[in-house]
Amino acid sequence: MFYLSKIEHKLTLPPSLLALPIGEAIHTELERLFLDKVIANLGLCVSVYDIVSMEGGSIFPGDGAPTYLVVFNLIMFRPFPGEIITGKLVSSDVDGLRLSIGFFDDIYIPTHHMPNPNRYEPENRNKNKGTWFWDYGEEIDSSFSINYTDEIKFQVQSVSYPPIPVEQPKESKPFAPMLVSDKWHFRRKQDRLWRILR
Incomplete structure (x- = not known):
């Protein structure tokens, strides 16, 4: 019924979260993006389990927010046939x-x-x-x-x-x-x- 799914996502961190520690800010933004959303063939996202890695933090020209490449695990609800x-x-x-x-x-x-x-x-x-x-x-x-x-x-x-x-x-x-x-x-x-x- 519940699965861990590893996801890689390019995440732009909004400036309003930059006052928080970087791990907490990324976790907050991941929850905003994925929590209670359905991802096709993976299921319904119930929680952000953990952050495996985060790289980057580059600010691109014309953008006021840093961009990270984040690898993380989501807890997904996806019942299987027969359950x-x-x-x-x-x-x-x-x-x-x-x-x-x-x-x-x-x-x-x-x-x-x-x-x-x-x-x-x-x-x-x-x-x-x-x-x-x-x-x-x-x-x-x-x-x-x-x-x-x-x-x-x-x-x-x-x-x-x-x-x-x-x-x-x-x-x-x-x-x-x-x-x-x-x-x-x-x-x-x-x-x-x-x-x-x-």
Whole structure:
């Protein structure tokens, strides 16, 4: 789930940070540039782990800031296919479920990865939002509604990095630079009942 990635980057240090010790100033600028950003094929940057080396400090003509060549390690979040993670429900719509693991909210369970038999009941006011139900048996009370208090264990199916759109319609969902698609496993918190589905 978490990896160390070694990066080499040419860094221009802003003059406002020059009062700090050089290592602290470079670390601060690296955090500003990379923290909470997605790097394609590496994942989401969670933290700057350490600085391996820094060279340079040259000030080029017409520029008032020193430039360094910095080699450093980043802690990256990148789940692997087959990994099982626990998340909380963020939203439920006709296309499936959207989950969060606290620091990352772009986890989707599409309808074809949900357990069968299932059904979707839209809200009265908004047909795009509603509640999913898992009908696991023939009895009267053999239906689980998927609520916002539930924990959902899911198995990662794929991680993708879609290309950044040039234009995005106003009605569309916010752009997510890293998408995790998964297959769900369900855990209801209240009664501690585990149901693992295949």
